[in-house]
Amino acid sequence: MKDTNAIAAPVIEARGLGLTFETADGPVHALKDVTLTVEKGDFVSFIGPSGCGKTTFLRAIAALEHPTEGTLTVNGMDPDAARRARAYGYVFQAAGLYPWRTIAGNIKLPLEIMGFSRAEQEERARKVLSLVDLEGFGRKFPWQLSGGMQQRASIARALAFDADILLMDEPFGALDEIVRDRLNEELLKLWARTEKTIGFVTHSIPEAVYLSTRIVVMSPRPGRITDVIESTLPKERPLDIRDSAEFIAIAHRVREGLRSGHGDEV
Amino acid sequence: MKDTNAIAAPVIEARGLGLTFETADGPVHALKDVTLTVEKGDFVSFIGPSGCGKTTFLRAIAALEHPTEGTLTVNGMDPDAARRARAYGYVFQAAGLYPWRTIAGNIKLPLEIMGFSRAEQEERARKVLSLVDLEGFGRKFPWQLSGGMQQRASIARALAFDADILLMDEPFGALDEIVRDRLNEELLKLWARTEKTIGFVTHSIPEAVYLSTRIVVMSPRPGRITDVIESTLPKERPLDIRDSAEFIAIAHRVREGLRSGHGDEV
Amino acid sequence: MRSVLPILTVLAAIVAVWYAGAVWLNSQWSYDQAARAGVEVTFGEVVSDTLKQDRPVLPAPHQVAEGLWTGVTGQKVTSKRSLVYHGWITFRATLLGFAIGTGLGILLAVGIVHDRAMDMSVMPWAIASQTVPILAIAPMVIVVLGGPPLNLPPLIAKAVIAAYLTFFPVVVGMVKGLRSPEGAQLDLLKTYSASRSQTFWKLRLPASMPYLFASLKVAVAAAVVGTIVAELPSGAVAGLGARLLQGSYYGQTVQIWAALFAAATLAAGLVVLIGLIERATLARMGMAR
Amino acid sequence: ADDVTLQLKWVTQAQFAGYFVAKDQGFYEEEDLNVTILPGGPDIAPTQVIAGGGADVTVEWMPAALAAREKGLPLVNIAQPFKSSGMMLTCLKENGVASPEDFKGKTLGVWFFGNEYPFLSWMAHLGIPTEGGADGVEVLKQGFNVDPLLQKQAACISTMTYNEYWQVIDAGISPDDLVTFKYQDEGVATMEDGLYVLEDKLADPEFEDKMVRFVRASMKGWKWAEENPDEAAMIVLENDETGAQTENHQKRMMGEIAKLTAGSNGALDPADYERTVATLLAGGSDPVISKEPEGAWTHQITDKALQ
Amino acid sequence: MSWFWGAVLFWLAAWAFNAWLARQPVAATRAVGLFVPALFGVTLLVLWEGIVRGLNVPGVILPAPSAIWGTIKASVPVLWGDFVQTILKGALSGYVIGCGAAILTAIAIDRSPFLQRGLLPVGNFVAALPIVGIAPILVMWFGFDWQSKAAVVVVMVFFPVLVNTVAGLAATERMQRDLMATYSASYVQTLLKLRLPAAMPFIFNGLKIATTLALIGAIVAEFFGSPIRGMGFRISTAVGQLALDMVWAEIAVAALAGSAFYGLVAAAEKAVTFWHPSQRGRQ
Numbered sequence A, B: 001m002k003d004t005n006a007i008a009a010p011v012i013e014a015r016g017l018g019l020t021f022e023t024a025d026g027p028v029h030a031l032k033d034v035t036l037t038v039e040k041g042d043f044v045s046f047i048g049p050s051g052c053g054k055t056t057f058l059r060a061i062a063a064l065e066h067p068t069e070g071t072l073t074v075n076g077m078d079p080d081a082a083r084r085a086r087a088y089g090y091v092f093q094a095a096g097l098y099p100w101r102t103i104a105g106n107i108k109l110p111l112e113i114m115g116f117s118r119a120e121q122e123e124r125a126r127k128v129l130s131l132v133d134l135e136g137f138g139r140k141f142p143w144q145l146s147g148g149m150q151q152r153a154s155i156a157r158a159l160a161f162d163a164d165i166l167l168m169d170e171p172f173g174a175l176d177e178i179v180r181d182r183l184n185e186e187l188l189k190l191w192a193r194t195e196k197t198i199g200f201v202t203h204s205i206p207e208a209v210y211l212s213t214r215i216v217v218m219s220p221r222p223g224r225i226t227d228v229i230e231s232t233l234p235k236e237r238p239l240d241i242r243d244s245a246e247f248i249a250i251a252h253r254v255r256e257g258l259r260s261g262h263g264d265e266v
Numbered sequence C: 001m002r003s004v005l006p007i008l009t010v011l012a013a014i015v016a017v018w019y020a021g022a023v024w025l026n027s028q029w030s031y032d033q034a035a036r037a038g039v040e041v042t043f044g045e046v047v048s049d050t051l052k053q054d055r056p057v058l059p060a061p062h063q064v065a066e067g068l069w070t071g072v073t074g075q076k077v078t079s080k081r082s083l084v085y086h087g088w089i090t091f092r093a094t095l096l097g098f099a100i101g102t103g104l105g106i107l108l109a110v111g112i113v114h115d116r117a118m119d120m121s122v123m124p125w126a127i128a129s130q131t132v133p134i135l136a137i138a139p140m141v142i143v144v145l146g147g148p149p150l151n152l153p154p155l156i157a158k159a160v161i162a163a164y165l166t167f168f169p170v171v172v173g174m175v176k177g178l179r180s181p182e183g184a185q186l187d188l189l190k191t192y193s194a195s196r197s198q199t200f201w202k203l204r205l206p207a208s209m210p211y212l213f214a215s216l217k218v219a220v221a222a223a224v225v226g227t228i229v230a231e232l233p234s235g236a237v238a239g240l241g242a243r244l245l246q247g248s249y250y251g252q253t254v255q256i257w258a259a260l261f262a263a264a265t266l267a268a269g270l271v272v273l274i275g276l277i278e279r280a281t282l283a284r285m286g287m288a289r
Numbered sequence D: 001a002d003d004v005t006l007q008l009k010w011v012t013q014a015q016f017a018g019y020f021v022a023k024d025q026g027f028y029e030e031e032d033l034n035v036t037i038l039p040g041g042p043d044i045a046p047t048q049v050i051a052g053g054g055a056d057v058t059v060e061w062m063p064a065a066l067a068a069r070e071k072g073l074p075l076v077n078i079a080q081p082f083k084s085s086g087m088m089l090t091c092l093k094e095n096g097v098a099s100p101e102d103f104k105g106k107t108l109g110v111w112f113f114g115n116e117y118p119f120l121s122w123m124a125h126l127g128i129p130t131e132g133g134a135d136g137v138e139v140l141k142q143g144f145n146v147d148p149l150l151q152k153q154a155a156c157i158s159t160m161t162y163n164e165y166w167q168v169i170d171a172g173i174s175p176d177d178l179v180t181f182k183y184q185d186e187g188v189a190t191m192e193d194g195l196y197v198l199e200d201k202l203a204d205p206e207f208e209d210k211m212v213r214f215v216r217a218s219m220k221g222w223k224w225a226e227e228n229p230d231e232a233a234m235i236v237l238e239n240d241e242t243g244a245q246t247e248n249h250q251k252r253m254m255g256e257i258a259k260l261t262a263g264s265n266g267a268l269d270p271a272d273y274e275r276t277v278a279t280l281l282a283g284g285s286d287p288v289i290s291k292e293p294e295g296a297w298t299h300q301i302t303d304k305a306l307q
Numbered sequence E: 001m002s003w004f005w006g007a008v009l010f011w012l013a014a015w016a017f018n019a020w021l022a023r024q025p026v027a028a029t030r031a032v033g034l035f036v037p038a039l040f041g042v043t044l045l046v047l048w049e050g051i052v053r054g055l056n057v058p059g060v061i062l063p064a065p066s067a068i069w070g071t072i073k074a075s076v077p078v079l080w081g082d083f084v085q086t087i088l089k090g091a092l093s094g095y096v097i098g099c100g101a102a103i104l105t106a107i108a109i110d111r112s113p114f115l116q117r118g119l120l121p122v123g124n125f126v127a128a129l130p131i132v133g134i135a136p137i138l139v140m141w142f143g144f145d146w147q148s149k150a151a152v153v154v155v156m157v158f159f160p161v162l163v164n165t166v167a168g169l170a171a172t173e174r175m176q177r178d179l180m181a182t183y184s185a186s187y188v189q190t191l192l193k194l195r196l197p198a199a200m201p202f203i204f205n206g207l208k209i210a211t212t213l214a215l216i217g218a219i220v221a222e223f224f225g226s227p228i229r230g231m232g233f234r235i236s237t238a239v240g241q242l243a244l245d246m247v248w249a250e251i252a253v254a255a256l257a258g259s260a261f262y263g264l265v266a267a268a269e270k271a272v273t274f275w276h277p278s279q280r281g282r283q
Ligand SMILES: Nc1ncnc2c1ncn2[C@@H]1O[C@H](COP(=O)(O)OP(=O)(O)OP(=O)(O)O)[C@@H](O)[C@H]1O
Pocket: A021, A022, A023, A028, A029, A030, A048, A049, A050, A051, A052, A053, A054, A055, A056, A057, A223, B146, B147, B148
């Protein structure tokens, strides 16, 4: 747990959080006793085996699920209030673009809902499209793009309205390594420039290590946090930092953490 | 018609292969001038950016697509004949389990079609389920399992009938690193034990290097082979071979090959 | 266009079967007549007779075509003997009923999707409502609406019956359509903290369009049936339904079949029209691939 | 002018020539009436239309009117332009029916929808059960046309002298091949095509006056039609909105109708009424009316109209 | 008048209660799932009774529910006989034959895109033929007893089921079919193990639509000639006799039978297509 020497309240604060799904086969303990504090400007990655509750935790922060135990606050408020205050942008595991809207139309969707002016909408759509390298694709429909391009469009959509918190659920899962590297770099730049707080779910150890200030290792049944690793890497991170001894050491520690969590299953 | 004459014909042989899709927007050259020979017992990985034709090539081998140019033989016959001879098992990019069958039912599906006896079906289903660590899940339905478990079930399905050729299209894409590592190891063991010939599509450079005897690097528009890298790694490969200099060198070469292919896009 | 040949083939097959059926079904009468007249007839004579009877059990295709042709071109379109005139009357009521039924259906669907109480209570009764034999209550509806204090013109009364048959497919399709967005699509709007009406206009409604059009095609055919049913008891004065009934009453099989084909053509034309609108709409929405 | 709405029992045809003639020849206008004639049809119960207020006066058969009266709809006969009944059973000779005794074991086509009462009474009279079996008759609810006879689904069917009978002839069967049983001749005739209104409205002098004028003009129309049958048929034809009627058929029908209206000046003959009621009361196990009706007819209108 | 306002008041109160109940956690239970629509139905009946009594609607125009109930109780044997004639003999046999034939036809033309392209548009045209026109013809062909009613039902249900089945047989995903191809499965194997199961949700869609059509078809066909029993016969003759209580009693039986029929098919659908997302969502 991080020490709160800063002035502000933590951006995300979970205490003894538990979340149980009632299903026909009995209850599923998706999260149990999760305690975590995320400060403003943190880049926190969540890593862990399939089904360990990463998505569930992110969704709870976004008030898309409701914890059954413990407390959770976002910007000091309860998550529902934070959602209504439009505190965050969310990138889903699947792109989920609306097929009847063009790419630009999809990106403008949150802007329309939040009541931005026409001109502002155009301007922002243009900007984020170029950020994810999709200039010129604004008038295409989603199904005219490859899966990777769709995923980038969905990232652009989450960036368009410039929320302070960005929650991303395996945003780069569908991309190949080269594109992924490029987007990783872009994301780091964006984060450095805007001081956003980012929650990031991934399956990839190098990705988690490369991006994060903090890596949260989770383990399933019940979903819980088994390790929180503070990154000692500098804020400035060229791609080849991944060959540094420090990087490899952190990656090793993450892998160990994961492996121990895996002990009981697979 | 199989290689009775000892050293034998190549298992897969493509010469000047081209495949063009006619679409409303004009032709898409998914494959162009692809020449490749795969010998019995080879483990060939295909790597390359999204849309470079990896899936298309694998599908052509499986006679699911029909080349528009060049020649392609499988076990010395034309691919359709090989398909009818049930020469291969195929693992699709998505699990594609039938939702109305249980996991065990899905695994027995090819066995039923190929006319295995009831007892044999049970036996084989049990065996492959334990191979992919899904003991006890045989009676669940696909939608009751996580994505990763579904993917493993689909691998089990392809393994169940024990074909000599195994074609796998990003089989581990949806899995986390730990499980992936484990399945990579299992796959290598299986391959060493059974002398199968394996065609394997992946996005992950380490995975390709770790598994393959040969790595085929592809590049898009039109989809073509830009590099074929013979692995110098020994057949026996513990996981930590990935930290060896030799491994890193091969991985580097693959990355370079990929990057050059990427030059023109994204 | 690839379908032209197959359709023609199927039509040719149907016409052939039809001729065979006409000979088969009408021959009884030919033989009976011959027996009554006390003459012997050959099979050839019977066949030629079966294809030109005045009151055939099954009129031959050319007889029906002739009936249609004279019905359409044999007189001015404003004449009461013109199928165009009767078709027009049916068409107007159909369209009005279709509009009312579609509007009502969409409103009900919106209510059902947004209000749990409506969802739970209305649907079973909407289903039950369609099991009521419409032909049984049509006369009563006509009497009630046409008489005082309402005194509605027959057009409206017919439209009400047509609407009764229209609304159901629209409700079913529209409820399905408005519910078609997946959880992820809804969650996305939740993260924007979108209001219910924003969710409706930006997600549910566009997502429901393919479903809506599919049901509109069913509904418009049902509206034609409804109008024709309503035309039977509305005094059997005008419209294809009245034509049908008159033909039936006087045993004019050719007239029945001509009116029947006119009605089916009307319905099929409307379905095609909706298909065109669907194509245009979905293309504009980028949903036609 | 005063508005009057008349509901017919059936589709526009010469059966109702008198009313169309009265309208066409201006007889209603002369009485300062503006008459709307609503055609009927197989699905229209005139009694229901009048109960719903859709018409002021309706053409109906007496059995249906009396049945409605028992059901609580107080219909009153104010005039009776038809003297005789035109209903009969028409049989194909080849089916072996020569007399009512031959009905047993046969299938007979009967009109329902309120028109079945005369038949049921007749069968009760003959002592033939209508439940089928060797001793009874199988009853088939006859549709709109004469097909059951032509298709041999029934040995006999119900016809009107002026309409369906001729359809059978037109279909190509010669009268020699047919046997007919007229209800009139069998002594079980019930009154057809009378004019009926709601009882309580008659108390209103204004309405009474309207009906007096209406009946007067209508009877004038009937007599004109009897004298000029061909012209009357043409008038009917002009009024047929469906365009389905043919000149030949309507002219012939008018000729037959004239035989039925002959002998009526419009006033109901109480003897005919008594016979109808007696026939109906004998109506077997499920009688049409269970007791002698009261006040089901009146001369109140015809007395004034015909003086 | 007090009847009228009382009924309106009752209706509002019941609606409020239903709305409240639907918001409660118990709303998910089966009992409430049945209770809410039942209460809704009761309120409709009360409103109807209130309007009829309050506005003095004559019984020959619209009888009150209480009067209809009285008739139902008094005429059980008649209603039962009509039910057997129309629903069991006419509708059910026609439904089974029509749906069966449609599914078999769909499978038969499945291998011929040529036939499909030709037959479906023509089929849609035939389906647009109004039954009121077809019924007299079929009565003419098949006689006046229940066989002709069954024939009408066959004609009515055939095309909706055919169209849905054809669509269903085409509804498999490419990957699912490719999988079968990699096994080099025969046509029959693919049909039995993939395409029919995948088509079930569509087929049931057609079967559900067909239930209401079957009922309407059987009843309406009786208007065009019938023996002297059956629901359509009773309705048409009762209208002529102004016995509207009997008419509504038959309508009530029809609605009840129709809903039960629909419910039965829906239950079968649930059992067969348990795996489909639309069924899984509802546990
Ligand atoms: N709506 C739900 N109903 C019941 N169980 C659920 C639901 N959503 C998630 N779960 C269960 O909760 C657990 C955690 O799921 P979650 O989606 O958070 O996993 P994850 O860590 O995101 O996995 P992955 O890496 O596969 O995306 C799993 O066991 C899952 O089956």
